[in-house]
Amino acid sequence: MIAADQIERVFRAEYGRAVAALIRRIGDIDLVEESVQDAFAIALERWPVAGVPPSPAGWIITTARNRAIDRLRRAALPLVIDDDPHVELEEGVVPNERLRLIFTCCHPALAPDAQVALTLRLLGGLTTAEIAHAFFVPEATMAQRLVRAKAKIRDAHIPYRVPAADDLAPRLRTVLAVLYLIFNEGYIASGGGELSRADLCVEAIRLGRLVHELLSDEPEVMGLLALMLLLESRRGARTNGQGELVPLGEQDRAQWDRDLIAEGHALVRRCLARDEPGPYQIQAAINAVHADAATAADTAWPQIVALYDQLLAIAPSPIAALNRAVAVAEVAGPEAALAIVDALAVDDYYLFHAIRADLLLRLGRDADAAYAAAIARTENARERAYLERRQRRRSSPR
Amino acid sequence: MPHYALSIYQPDAQPPSAEQLAPVMRKMNALIEDAKAQRVWVFNGGLHRPSTASVVRNQRGEVVTTDGPYVEGKEHIGGFLIVDVPDLDAALQWARRLVDGLSTPDFPDGLPVEVRPFAHVGPPR
Numbered sequence: 001m002i003a004a005d006q007i008e009r010v011f012r013a014e015y016g017r018a019v020a021a022l023i024r025r026i027g028d029i030d031l032v033e034e035s036v037q038d039a040f041a042i043a044l045e046r047w048p049v050a051g052v053p054p055s056p057a058g059w060i061i062t063t064a065r066n067r068a069i070d071r072l073r074r075a076a077l078p079l080v081i082d083d084d085p086h087v088e089l090e091e092g093v094v095p096n097e098r099l100r101l102i103f104t105c106c107h108p109a110l111a112p113d114a115q116v117a118l119t120l121r122l123l124g125g126l127t128t129a130e131i132a133h134a135f136f137v138p139e140a141t142m143a144q145r146l147v148r149a150k151a152k153i154r155d156a157h158i159p160y161r162v163p164a165a166d167d168l169a170p171r172l173r174t175v176l177a178v179l180y181l182i183f184n185e186g187y188i189a190s191g192g193g194e195l196s197r198a199d200l201c202v203e204a205i206r207l208g209r210l211v212h213e214l215l216s217d218e219p220e221v222m223g224l225l226a227l228m229l230l231l232e233s234r235r236g237a238r239t240n241g242q243g244e245l246v247p248l249g250e251q252d253r254a255q256w257d258r259d260l261i262a263e264g265h266a267l268v269r270r271c272l273a274r275d276e277p278g279p280y281q282i283q284a285a286i287n288a289v290h291a292d293a294a295t296a297a298d299t300a301w302p303q304i305v306a307l308y309d310q311l312l313a314i315a316p317s318p319i320a321a322l323n324r325a326v327a328v329a330e331v332a333g334p335e336a337a338l339a340i341v342d343a344l345a346v347d348d349y350y351l352f353h354a355i356r357a358d359l360l361l362r363l364g365r366d367a368d369a370a371y372a373a374a375i376a377r378t379e380n381a382r383e384r385a386y387l388e389r390r391q392r393r394r395s396s397p398r
Numbered sequence: 399m400p401h402y403a404l405s406i407y408q409p410d411a412q413p414p415s416a417e418q419l420a421p422v423m424r425k426m427n428a429l430i431e432d433a434k435a436q437r438v439w440v441f442n443g444g445l446h447r448p449s450t451a452s453v454v455r456n457q458r459g460e461v462v463t464t465d466g467p468y469v470e471g472k473e474h475i476g477g478f479l480i481v482d483v484p485d486l487d488a489a490l491q492w493a494r495r496l497v498d499g500l501s502t503p504d505f506p507d508g509l510p511v512e513v514r515p516f517a518h519v520g521p522p523r
Contacts, residue, residue, distance in 0.1 A: 109486060109513075156515045157400045159485040167487075 007047060011040050014057045015125030016210075020097035021061045024160045026068050029122070029150045035071065039064035098123065099214040100160040102207070106175040107158050114149035115178045116185075121146055123210075124203045134200055135185065175211065176224050176280065179204050183228050201232055219274045223281030226267035230287035233260035245386040249296040261291045279315040282307055301330035318346040326355060334362040350377035354387055367391075399482050401440060401516040402489035404496055406509050408476030410448065418504050425499035433481060433492065444477035476509070480516075489513050 018036045026032050039060045053059040105118040116135075120126045126134075132142035152158065163171040186200025208225040215221050237251035246252075268288045271281040286307045293299040308324035321344055329337035338359045346352040353374035360367040371391035378384050413419075433439035451466030467474065479496060483489050493511045501508030 107486075109490070155517070157485040159487050161485075161487065163487070 003048075004044060006052075007040065007044050010043070010052075010056050010060075012125055014060055015040075016098055016101070016123035017057050018060045018064055019122050019125075020101040022065055022068065023101060023122075024097065026065075027154075029153065031068055031071060032064070033122075035064040035068040036060065038067040042067075096162070096214070097160075098210060099162055102175055102211065103162055103171060104153060104158055104160050106171075106178045107153075108171070108174050109156065109158060110149055110152060112178070112181070114145055114152075115174070116181055117142060117145050118149050119178055119207065120182065120203065123207060126203070130199075172215070172218065172220070176220060179208050179211070180224060180228075180280070182207070183231075187231060198235065201228070201235070204228060205232060219271050219276045220278040220280050222267045222271050222274075223278055223284045226264045226271065226284035227280050227287060229260045229264035229267070230284060230291055233257040233264065233291065239382070243382065244389070245382050247386075248290065251296075253294065256291065264288060265291065277310065277314065279311060282311040282314075286311075299330070301327050305331055318344050319349070319351075322346060322349075322352055322355060325359075329359060329362070334359045338363065348377060350374045350383070350387075353377060354390075357387075357390070361390075399484055400489075401480055401482050401519050402486075402492075403512075403514050403516065404479045404481065404489070404493050405475045405512045405514070406477045406496065406500065407473045407512060408509055409473055410471070413447075413476075414502075414504065418502065421502050422500060429492075429495055429499050430479070433479070438481045438483055438488075438492065440480040440482050442477070442479040445475060448474045486513070486515070489515075 015036060018039070019032055022032045022035070023029060026035075042063055043056075043060065047053075102119065102123055105122055106115045110118065113135075117131050120131050120134075121128065128143050128146060129139050131146075132139040135142070137145075162168070182200050183204035186198065186202075186204060205225070205228050208221075208228055212221050212225045233256050234248070234251060236257065237253065237255035238246055240246050264284065265288055268281070268284050271277070271284065286304055289300050289303050289307070304327040305324060308320060308327060311320050312324065322341065325337045325340040325344075328340060338356070341352070341356050341359060344352065351374070353370050357367040357370035357374060360370055368391070371387060375384055375387045375391070378387065430439060430442055433442075448467035448470075451468070452463055453466040453468045454461060454463050456462075479492070481489060481492050483492065490513060493513045496511050497508055499508075500511075
């Protein structure tokens with residue numbers, strides 16, 4: 001007997017594969033989506049009785065294709081499906097289809113928020129309501145965003161194609177940026193009460209694995225996947241029993257997920273062997289150094305400072321400079337770190353103020369205004385609660 | 399195949415001198431010749447300044463003509479190229495060449511180009 005949640009798992013894993021396999025042949029994205037949903041509805045009825053077919057993905061694709069033909073016939077629309085289903089829809093060719101679709105969803109001609117929404121919708125199989133909820137946007141707004149993006153793909157003839165070699169690097173950067181945006185949105189929610197929305201992180205990692213599987217030789221793809229795995233490994237330790245945020249230095253490292261760390265480490269080692277460093281690879285390496293330390297005190301801070309130096313050399317950003325300052329505080333003391341922080345102009349970023357406050361506190365100076373500035377700039381309730389606890393703690397002996 | 403209008407946006411400020419424009423014109427001519435050779439070219443042209451425009455509109459049943467332009471802005475469409483290509487990526491490639499051709503040592507940033515698909519060509523469908 002097969003349970004509905006098993007079919008739900010197949011749905012999550014195979015939805016994108018089925019949509020990708022059909023979209024280039026049928027053209028109409030909405031028709032493809034409706035047909036794939038039909039196919040899963042049929043599976044929900046049939047599989048518990050007849051058993052799961054040997055190739056669930058192949059079954060879903062063939063059934064969805066037949067449903068699409070039915071729908072076109074009923075609407076008396078011309079049949080524009082140009083393939084031999086028995087040859088073309090074999091699973092072997094499908095991964096390329098998903099890669100094509102991810103490049104379409106992340107096409108630079110689409111707005112970044114549309115890229116994210118389309119990727120989650122078409123490749124992740126998330127419903128419009130789920131995406132809207134994840135991004136704190138009214139469902140009608142998200143629906144509108146998706147409708148507009150799909151219309152642009154259709155009307156502007158955005159192709160379903162892996163870009164040519166001379167265009168691959170910038171296009172891949174957009175794809176990776178979309179995946180990291182999805183991951184980050186899940187890791188630290190930009191608003192609301194939950195610190196992290198695990199589903200978005202899981203989805204970003206799933207898509208990261210997919211891109212890695214299809215472009216296994218791209219070092220930045222390895223780097224991003226490693227980075228996400230290493231960050232995800234700390235999920236359980238990032239909050240305590242009361243749901244409060246626990247900073248890296250105070251986390252119970254026994255709670256870190258060793259399997260994810262091992263997988264992340266293996267990818268970082270492959271990146272090092274490749275020696276074509278990029279921003280994601282270096283950030284992954286930094287997190288690998290943290291993962292290597294048995295206790296916070298064992299952290300190889302000089303190595304982390306050196307990695308941030310490398311990151312700033314190839315991708316300068318005030319955020320990276322700020323994070324480097326945190327490592328500098330451990331190597332050269334809070335005074336040196338504060339001098340670096342004070343020279344940065346990132347007033348609207350809450351971590352700038354939170355890190356300043358921490359450094360001021362360590363120097364025995366007044367950190368009240370800095371904490372207040374940090375609290376005023378975070379929309380995440382748990383982050384805010386953490387900062388408020390830190391601010392209160394300042395008055396009691398440490 | 400789909401048609402795209404590649405519109406060149408130009409600031410309303412005084413245009414560069416003919417001398418400054420000479421290298422741009424050479425690159426533009428080469429690009430147009432190439433587009434024709436590849437059977438991608440449909441039409442191209444450069445427009446006079448917006449102050450030369452007239453506006454015709456229907457005002458309560460009477461068609462009247464006034465001084466233009468219709469929309470006042472900081473930029474205007476200075477010219478355009480219409481191409482007939484398989485998809486947006488191909489149109490964007492031509493737009494990139496156009497942008498590249500529009501930049502000179504005096505104007506390293508050149509001018510932006512808007513790429514917009516035609517809904518139909520010829521009589522409305």
